[in-house]
Amino acid sequence: MTEKKPSSAEVTAKFKQYLFPSNATYYAEPVAIESGKGTHVRDYDGREYLDFFGGILTVSVGHANERVNAVVRAQIERLGHVSTMYPTLPVADLAEKLVKLAPGKLDKVFFCASGTEADETAVALAQAHTGRQEVIALRHGYSGRSMLAQSLTAHAKFRIVSTQVAAVKHAHAPYCYRCPFGLSYPSCELKCAQDIEDLIQTTTVGQVAGAIFEPILGVGGFVTPPPGWMKLAVEIVKKYGGIFICDEVQTGFGRTGGKMWGIEHEGVEPDVMTMAKGIANGYPVSAVLTTAAIADAWKGGNISTFGGNTISCAAANATIDTIARDKLLQNGSAMGNVLREGLEALKAKYPGIGDVRGRGLMQGLELVRDEKAGDRTPSVETTLRLLEETKKRGLLIGRGGLYGNVLRVAPALIVPKAEIDEALKILDESFAAATR
Numbered sequence: 001m002t003e004k005k006p007s008s009a010e011v012t013a014k015f016k017q018y019l020f021p022s023n024a025t026y027y028a029e030p031v032a033i034e035s036g037k038g039t040h041v042r043d044y045d046g047r048e049y050l051d052f053f054g055g056i057l058t059v060s061v062g063h064a065n066e067r068v069n070a071v072v073r074a075q076i077e078r079l080g081h082v083s084t085m086y087p088t089l090p091v092a093d094l095a096e097k098l099v100k101l102a103p104g105k106l107d108k109v110f111f112c113a114s115g116t117e118a119d120e121t122a123v124a125l126a127q128a129h130t131g132r133q134e135v136i137a138l139r140h141g142y143s144g145r146s147m148l149a150q151s152l153t154a155h156a157k158f159r160i161v162s163t164q165v166a167a168v169k170h171a172h173a174p175y176c177y178r179c180p181f182g183l184s185y186p187s188c189e190l191k192c193a194q195d196i197e198d199l200i201q202t203t204t205v206g207q208v209a210g211a212i213f214e215p216i217l218g219v220g221g222f223v224t225p226p227p228g229w230m231k232l233a234v235e236i237v238k239k240y241g242g243i244f245i246c247d248e249v250q251t252g253f254g255r256t257g258g259k260m261w262g263i264e265h266e267g268v269e270p271d272v273m274t275m276a277k278g279i280a281n282g283y284p285v286s287a288v289l290t291t292a293a294i295a296d297a298w299k300g301g302n303i304s305t306f307g308g309n310t311i312s313c314a315a316a317n318a319t320i321d322t323i324a325r326d327k328l329l330q331n332g333s334a335m336g337n338v339l340r341e342g343l344e345a346l347k348a349k350y351p352g353i354g355d356v357r358g359r360g361l362m363q364g365l366e367l368v369r370d371e372k373a374g375d376r377t378p379s380v381e382t383t384l385r386l387l388e389e390t391k392k393r394g395l396l397i398g399r400g401g402l403y404g405n406v407l408r409v410a411p412a413l414i415v416p417k418a419e420i421d422e423a424l425k426i427l428d429e430s431f432a433a434a435t436r
């Protein structure tokens with residue numbers, strides 16, 4: 001006898017009954033997803049969607065990718081989990097691949113299970129290496145949900161307790177569209193980066209352990225620093241004895257087009273790099289990369305039970321091989337350009353689109369009351385309507401930004417032009433419907 005398949009409503013009802021109420025879902029009626037293939041997912045009622053959010057920028061080479069699945073299946077049959085107490089080939093191979101792919105002199109890897117844990121490890125490493133405690137993070141930045149990560153994170157919405165780690169100091173974000181100093185680039189002379197010197201001189205002991213910066217602020221709504229910001233900000237942090245932690249959790253693995261890492265667009269070498277999300281096409285693993293000298297500073301014991309899980313590491317190896325074999329960095333760059341051009345055309349058409357920003361296949365639209373009339377009041381209601389309208393037409397996209405008024409458009413790196421065109425058409429129709 002075959003079991004009766006549940007409906008989307010039944011799955012959602014059970015999910016809502018048992019999960020924490022804080023486990024938010026998109027849409028008035030959530031999309032309960034039963035299966036996925038490539039850039040498409042299907043709900044429990046059989047409805048198909050074009051997925052331009054990919055499990056929050058995680059499914060980098062497409063749902064149920066055949067190469068990743070084959071490697072994962074073989075690994076499951078061979079060995080599941082033993083921890084990094086025992087050397088295994090998938091773990092050693094992944095470490096080698098990451099070191100070869102990493103910019104600069106990062107040649108040691110620590111595996112853990114989430115972006116939160118990677119950021120936590122990186123900050124502890126900076127403190128152990130420098131012997132100092134204070135760390136610079138960015139307003140609008142996101143690091144995750146542990147106590148330290150919540151303290152690093154600068155979005156009230158993601159904090160349930162006040163800043164617990166007093167050593168974290170928040171610099172202004174390089175958020176040109178809403179410049180914290182009311183200036184414009186380039187005449188601002190990067191005031192927001194220069195201000196980091198003032199932050200260090202006035203709120204710290206005068207020397208810092210380091211700074212953690214995302215090359216593009218993901219949860220912050222794809223806020224993209226202007227040219228030169230990263231270089232100047234890192235120079236100032238180094239002048240005061242700190243190291244640079246680059247958080248590539250969202251921007252890594254080809255997301256920004258043409259390059260493996262977001263930081264490669266900036267001409268700056270990180271001392272520590274954290275990564276998660278797209279690393280294993282949806283399997284849980286994260287990594288911290290650093291130099292041998294910095295890694296040596298961790299004198300205590302160090303084990304993350306699920307870090308270096310063989311199945312996740314095998315999936316990551318297959319993801320990296322797929323990106324190389326199928327030239328997905330190039331596709332990300334080419335398709336990113338098509339997407340960006342289409343979004344700019346929408347901006348010219350709809351006054352509610354205030355800003356288009358991002359790189360490669362990481363593009364955001366900030367929605368405001370009326371850009372043409374100079375009214376940049378965040379338009380949260382329209383953003384929510386846009387989500388509903390795009391869903392109605394079979395397109396899944398994400399939302400972000402401090403005010404919740406940024407649409408995040410981030411398909412898998414395998415996306416073909418026809419699907420970018422389809423998504424742009426749906427967005428156009430949805431803007432027409434939502435702003436009527």
Ligand SMILES: Cc1ncc(COP(=O)(O)O)c(C=O)c1O
Nearest residue numbers: 114115116142143144218249250
């Ligand atoms: C830039 C950045 N860092 C860290 C994290 C935390 O990752 P995780 O949710 O895997 O703990 C996230 C998650 O969205 C992120 O975007």
